[in-house]
Amino acid sequence: MILIVDDSPENIISLKKVLEKNDFEVDTASSGEEALKKILKKSYVLIILDVQMPGMDGFEVAEAISGYSKAKETAVIFLSAASANVNLITKGYSSGGLDYISKPVDMNILLLKVKTFYRIYEQSRKLHEMQVALQEEIEFRKEAERKKDEFISIASHELKTPMTSIKGYIQLLERSLEKNDIETTRSRLTKVQNQVEKLNLLVADLLDISKIESGKLKFNRRYFSFDEVLDHIVEVMQQSHPQLKMHKSGFVSAEIFGDEMRIEQVIINFITNAIKYAPGSDQIEIMTELRDDCVYFSVRDFGIGMSEEHQQKIFDKFYRIEETSERFQGLGIGLYICQEIIDRHGGKIGVNSQPGEGSEFYFTLPLHPVHAQSEIL
Template identity: 45%
Template sequence: MLNEKQTRHLTLPQWKTLIKHVDEQKKAEQQLKASEESFRTLAETVPQLVWTTHPDGLHEYTNQHWRDYTGPMSEQIQRWDHLQFIHPDDRAGNQALWQHALDTGTMYEHEERLRNGQNGEYRWFLTRAMPMRDDTGQIVKWFGTSTDIEDQKRTEESLRQSQERIRALIDSNIIGITSIEMEGEVLADANEAFLRMTGYTREEVQSRTLSRMNIVPPEQAPLFERSIQELTARGQHTPFETELVCQDGSRLPVLVGGVIFQEQPRQMVAFMLDNSARKELEQRKDDFISMASHELKTPLTAVKLQIQLVRKRLEKQSQPEAATTLARVEDPVKQLERLVTELLDVSRIQAGSIEYRRERVDLDELLREVTATIHHLHPSHTILFRESVRASLIGDRDRLGQVFTNLISNAIKYSPDAEAVEIDLSPSEDAVTVHVRDHGLGIPREQLDKIFERFYRVTDLRQGAIPGLGMGLYIVAEIVKHHGGTITVDSTVGKGSTFTVTLPLMRDA
C-alpha cells in the first residue's frame, strides 16, 4: 500500500488505478471469506472427521465431528500433536506416509486406529489427505478426512477367520472335499484327502474328465439324483451313505453331504467321509451275529423239546406241581428263541438272503388271529380292532403276521399304565392302511427318525427297564419295504404313539 506522502503526488489516472486495485483486493478477500465459510459449512455437514493443515503439516482446523470424537481441544490447535490419538502400533506407518506426502506433495492414505477421547477405545479409520494449491501450483494447505471403517474391518476379520477355518478343513486329511459344476456334474477341484481316498491324481481332476458318471456305481445313481433334486430345492442335501468307484476300480464306502457353493455358474461343494472302517466293523458284527445265532439255534431247539417232553411225562405221572414249575421255564426259553430268530432275520436281511412266499393274504383275518394270540398272552390289555372293509393282498402271510405281532406287542409293552391298544384297518382304491395306536410312554420327537435303524433303542429313563435289543422295528420296516409298503410313526411323549403301515392291494411282493 502507498503511504500518505506518496498519495499526494498521484495523478487522476493513478488514483483510478489505485481505487480499482483496492476494490479487486476487497472482492478477493470477500470471495475467500465466502469460500472458507462454504467449506466449513460443508465440513460440518459430512459424517467424516474433517481437518486441514498448513503446508508444513501443522493443523489449523478440525470439524465438530472430530472434536466430538477426540474430546475437548485447546485453542492452541496449531501446536496439537495428532499422534496422541493414533494407536501406538499405527504411529510409525502414519508418520512415514505423512512425511512422504509432505515431501512429494502427493495424496496421503492410511488405515489407522484412532482413540475415542470419551471412553479411550480405538476404532479403525481410513484417513486421506489431498494438497490444495494456488494458481501458481504452490501448496497452500492440506485437506483431510478420516472415515470410520470399524464395521468393515470386523467383517474383514470375520471373513479372514472363516477362510482360515475353511482352508483348515480343506487341507485336513479327514474329509474329502470336491467342487462340482452342476451342469455336467464335472469335478472342478478336489483336496488331497479326496485324492488319497480314491487314488485319482491332481492331473485327472484338472483335465476335467472326472464326473459322477465315472466315480459313482450305476446302481447308486438314483441316490445321487434324489440328492441333486434336494440340493436344488433347499441349497443342501441330507447326508447319505453310498460308494465311490476308485481309480483302480475298487469301491470305497463313504458318507456324502453337499451344499450349493455359488449360483453363476452353479457349483456345489461335496464332503465325503471315508466309511470303510465302519463298514468293516459292521460286517464283522454281522458275521458274528450270523454265526452266534446259528450256533444257538440248534441247542436251544433241543432244550425246548426236552423241556416239553419232561413236562408231559410229569403230567402223566400225576406230578402237576413239578410240571407247572417246569412250564415256567418254557417262557424264558421261548423269549430266547424269539431273540435268536430275530438275530437270524437281521443277518439274513443284511445278506439279502431272507426268503418270502407269495400267497393271497386276507389281512382282516390275519389281524384277528394276531390280536387273539396276543390278547391271550396279555389279558391285562384290551385290543380294540376296527375294520371298515375286508382287504386282501399278495405277500408272505407269516412275515406280515410278524410285522403286526411286533407292533401290537410293542404297543402293549410300552403302555404299562394304559389298558387299551387300538387297531384300525382302512383300505383305499389301491392300498390298505393299518394304524396301531397306544396311549403309553411315547417317543421323543428327535428320535423318531432313528427307531427303524438296526439295534437302535429309544434312550429314555422311563423305558430303560423294558427289555429288547432294538431289532424288531428294523425287521418290521424291512418286511414292509419288501412288500412295497411304507411304515411311519407319530408320537407324543406321555400320550402315546401311532404306527401306520400302508401296503399295496393285490400286488406281487
C-alpha cells in the same frame, strides 16, 4: 472368482478384459475399503491388489484380510508402479502376499501366475474334499464298529437272560418231581416254555437280520385275507393277555398279495411293542381300513411315547432309546426287520407319537402291487 483392487479405472478395465477373455470370473474394487466390504460378503480364489492406493494401501488391506476366515485360503498378488526393491517385496510377503508384480504388467506373466494359482487352488480343494470324505468314512467305520460291539453286548445279555431263567426253572422242576408235586411241575414247565419261546423269538430275529444283510430274506407271496390273519392274531394275543382290552375297529374284506407269515410277523411286533411300552395301561387300539387302494393298519398304545428325534431313528438297525434301554429288553432290530418286510411289499411304515401320550405305529400295503401279476404268472 478373482478380485481386482486398483484405484485406477484404466488398470481395472485392462486387467478385467484380459482375465475374462481367458474365462476367469472377475470382480472389481476401486479402493481398499470397498475391497474389504466385498471380501466379507464373497469368497475369492485370488486377489490382485494394487499397493499404492489413497486411504488404505494394498499392504494394509492384505494385513486386514489375513484374519478373515473366509479369506484364509485366498491368494494375494501385489501390483506396484514402484520399482521392486528388497524392502517393498519383503513388506509384501510379510503382509500376506504370495507374489509380487511390478507395473506395467506383463499380461502373459500375469496370466501364467493366475493359472498357476488356480491350479494349486483346485488341487488343494480336491485334496481337502478327499480328506473330509476320508474322515467321514473313518468316523462311519468307527460308528459301525461301536454299534456292532454294542449289539453283541446287548445280544449276549438278551440271550443270557432266558437261558439263566430256563436253567433255574429246570433245577426247580427237579425238586418238584422229587416231591411228586404235579401242579407245581406243570406251572414251572409253563414258565420254561415261555422262556424257550422268548429265546426262539430272539434267535429268529438274529437269523432275519443275517438274511437281510446277505440279501437272502425270502418271501412267499400269495393272495390272503388280511382280516382273517388279524382276527387270529388278536384272538391269540387276547388269550395271552386277558387283562388287556384290545379295541379292534375297521375291516378290509378284500384279499391282499404278500407273504402272510411275514405280514403276521409285523402285526405281532406292533401289538407286542404296544403292550411292552405301555406297562401302566390296560388297553390298545387296533385299526384297519382301506385308503387309496391300500390297506392301512395301525396299533395305538397309551404308554410312554417318544420324541420327534427318536421317531426319526426308531426303525434304524440296532437303535434303542437310551432312556428306556434299562427298563425294556430288546435287541433294537425288530422294527428294522418290520421296515424291511413292509418295504419289500411296496408299502410304507411309520410312527406318530408324543412323549407321555403313547404311540401309534402304522403301515400301508398296496392291494395290488405291480409285481403281483408277474409272480402269479
